[in-house]
Amino acid sequence: MTDKPQHQAEPDATPASETAPADATTPEPAAEAVHDTAAKVDLEAELAAAKDQLLRTLADMENLRRRTQREIEDARRYAVTGFARDLLEVADNLGRAVATIPPEMREQEGWAGNLATGIAMTERTLLSAFEKHKVQRVAPQKGEKFDHQRHQAMFEVPTADFPPGTIAEVMADGYVLADRLLRPAMVGVAKAPAAATPEPVDQSV
Numbered sequence: 001m002t003d004k005p006q007h008q009a010e011p012d013a014t015p016a017s018e019t020a021p022a023d024a025t026t027p028e029p030a031a032e033a034v035h036d037t038a039a040k041v042d043l044e045a046e047l048a049a050a051k052d053q054l055l056r057t058l059a060d061m062e063n064l065r066r067r068t069q070r071e072i073e074d075a076r077r078y079a080v081t082g083f084a085r086d087l088l089e090v091a092d093n094l095g096r097a098v099a100t101i102p103p104e105m106r107e108q109e110g111w112a113g114n115l116a117t118g119i120a121m122t123e124r125t126l127l128s129a130f131e132k133h134k135v136q137r138v139a140p141q142k143g144e145k146f147d148h149q150r151h152q153a154m155f156e157v158p159t160a161d162f163p164p165g166t167i168a169e170v171m172a173d174g175y176v177l178a179d180r181l182l183r184p185a186m187v188g189v190a191k192a193p194a195a196a197t198p199e200p201v202d203q204s205v
Contacts, residue, residue: 077134077178084135085182087126088175091137094123095173130175138174138185140167150174152184162190 097119106116127137138150144167146153157168169188176182 078180080133080135081177081180081182084130084133084175084177087130088183091123091126091130091175092172094119094126098123134178135182136176138176140170140173140185140187142167142170146187146189150176150181150184151187153189154186155188156191157188158193159190160193164190164192166190 101116101119105112106120107113108116130136140147140151143162146165146167151167151174154171155169159168162168166189167187168190171186171188174181174183174185
């Protein structure tokens with residue numbers, strides 16, 4: 001009797017895909033480290049840029065605060081500039097009036113003496129109010145050196161009494177408010193007199 005052939009093992013039917021290596025798209029440890037390093041560098045750059053922008057903003061704010069404070073101080077210091085400038089002519093007229101009063105008139109009794117005293121007192125009161133608000137008179141003296149920042153030269157005076165470039169005549173005093181010029185003093189500046197021209201010699205004799 002013929003024996004039946006023994007059952008042979010069938011070939012492995014497992015798909016090749018199941019035995020294939022892991023997915024090639026999975027990042028390797030080295031690639032992950034490079035990615036993390038790049039991200040860290042980008043983050044540090046962003047932080048540095050944000051810090052720089054913050055410092056610039058703070059500096060701008062500080063400059064704005066200082067400029068605003070300076071403008072407030074200037075506005076407070078020079079608030080009476082326009083009003084004071086309008087009163088300078090009043091001060092000039094009072095000064096001229098006092099200068100024209102004869103000394104003997106000031107000592108007289110009656111209306112003449114009272115008028116002279118009143119004019120002088122009004123001038124002193126006005127000048128006192130000026131000083132209270134830091135308005136000071138610039139009263140140059142003859143022989144004083146000419147100052148372009150406080151004096152205005154109206155004309156030249158040929159004279160040997162004063163050195164050239166000094167004040168020879170004073171037409172009107174000037175005024176300053178704190179350190180700001182309200183009006184320059186109007187003056188005449190000395191210059192060397194012209195040399196005398198010698199008389200021609202008569203050669204007909």
